[in-house]
Amino acid sequence: MGIQLLGVAMNGVTGRMGYRQHLTRSVLAIREAGGVPLPDGDRIIPEPILVGRSETKLRDIARQHGIERWSTDLDTVLSDDTVQIYFDAQITSAREDAVRAAISAGKHVYTEKPVAATLDAALELAKLARDAGVRNGVVQDKVFLPGLLKLRRLVDSGFFGRILSIRGEFGYWVFEGDWQQAQRPSWNYRAEDGGGIVLDMFPHWHYVLEHLFGPVRAVTARAVTHVPRRWDERGRPYAATADDAAYAIFELDGGVIAQINSSWSVRVDREELVEFQVDGTEGSAVAGLTGCRIQHRALTPRAVWDPDTATSDDHRGRWQQVPDNGEFINGFRAQWERFLRHVHTGEPFPHDLLSGARGLQLAEAALQSSRSGRRVELEEVELA
Template identity: 60%
Template sequence: MSEPRVLRIAMNGITGRMGYRQHLLRSILPIRDQGGIELPDGSKVTVEPILVGRREDKIRELAAKHDVEHCTTDLDGIIQDPSVDIVFDASMTSLRHQTLSAAIAAGKHLFTEKPTAETIDGAVDLAKKASAAGVTAGVVHDKLYLPGLIKLRRLVDEGFFGRILSLRGEFGYWVFEGEHQEAQRPSWNYRLADGGSMTTDMYCHWNYVLEGIVGTVKSVTSRTATHIPQRWDEKGERYDADADDAAYGIFDLETPDGDDVVGQINSSWAVRVHRDELVEFQVDGTHGSAVAGLQKCVAQQRAHTPKPVWNPDLPVTESFRDQWMEVPNNATFDNGFKAQWEEFLADVVAGREHRFGLLSAARGVQLAELGLQSAAERRTVDIPEITL
């Protein structure tokens, strides 16, 4: 058997929370350590990460800890290195357009976190550049690779719901202010000048979830709030939190069959969780309903739907949660980030377009931008189709 092909990946922003935990620790290193992935023709491809960051001491420490041979603080130089096949970016959103543009100009394949740019014009510009250059570009759509949403999509494909009527989502948790207990999210998330915003952060996720489960987003009606106006940063210093820490959105959706569906998703870093998971989506249809988190999915068919009667004078005697059946796994699910990385790497070797690319990401940036416009103008905003 021939030796596996090695793809060298420059991993920028790897010292950040997502870059380190999900992309390096739970994706690229396991792919490397398992000997790569097997392709349909029986050949193999594996990976060689190159850690890229601004703090040399930090990336050297991570490289030594995880037996990574190469690291650098020279992002521009590694992008131009002819031995590098892929540029991955998980750095600050404000720097991403510049980084990805340079990578495209150098003929590199791309895999990136989102948002891909701070504005819709920047995101569309990247999609056009990558298309013209003929490189394979992938954008993280991790939630669609997780067990709960895979099972939810399976129900859609099998016609379980009949005609889909609505989708409702609840996301969020209490992020501590940082005064008495350390905040579990970085402080830049809550400063507009640093690119913070619940809408900017999460609407790009909700766009691909809505597209991946139900259909195209046609309009948005959004309301934002900064519920916690003062927080404390990593140094324990108080600062004004001027970015929205909650966004409440209603989305008009259209299925591939042309049916209209109402979507509603609440997102908040100032809410206490009374759910099974930190995010849950409920889809209701004429023939059945389902509720999915990131891992679990339960469903209720029309034939098994109980007939509750409203009577506020009597205590509830039935357990509504017990009336749902869990949707079985019927498969072995890997880490969602790793699963998408493996699909992307196979696309790079095959020279084909990744199904979740920069155009999909541009639609996510568009939804965030128009969501903020909707909130500012207190009105519904239609979403035009993006064409390259």
């Protein structure tokens, strides 16, 4: 068995997402498992090189996990021939320049989304990567989660018949930060720093809809700021200039309609923080992060509207759980493994920078729709 080492520069691992999901639960977990197996019996083992602005934080993380290499100098890391991949989990406003530098240095690129602040910038990055001949990918973790993998299984099996509609509910209450600490960083609520729920979540909804149900062709949206005043990490009040909730209708190929509510100003009354209900002529399903429930046409009860009589029906109790039928690993790790195989073997990887650009296109179209009060159609996004 041969070992194929890939040096991975990981920028942004001092943040919550970069550290928990990408470093410890993905790259280090892959190393601890002996690497990513290849068809010929070889294994790919990623060698992380930590990059960031805080020398103290990087040193502490490296010491805790036995990582030998770290640096606060991105240019020096990118000039290192032992580094083949650049990964970015920084704040959105810092990502574009770093990804551009990595492409210029000839590194394969894997990045969190949104890949840039604007669609034009995202398309430029995709063009630069294509012209440089570097492999590239965007984190699109939701489609690797157990609940949506089960939903994918239902779609592929034809369970729904003709799909009619999708309804999504996402969100939870993010504390303002005065009497209880906020669960999200303050920059998320400042538009000038790249914050906003549309920019953060609509790229997610785009790839979920695109990969499971079909391309998004038009959007009608309303983005709002329900909580205009919040408190930052130092306890100082600030004006929330970014949207913290958005309500949207997406039109897909084939006449499928998707409605998704996204909010950081909502209290949860559902089984999971995000749920998608899919209704079709032959059956329906409700999928979350881990679970998926179904109701087939033949088992659908006959509901009768009678507002004068209290109902005793247990509507949720009539749904059936979709079995796991296998083991599911962490969704971020699953996509990391696919990207590492893509870099080493050229295995197809549809979650590229162009796909990330299409997600950003949807976010921009939704914000345009919110400002104008109009339905906005999406044109095909292609590289010149």
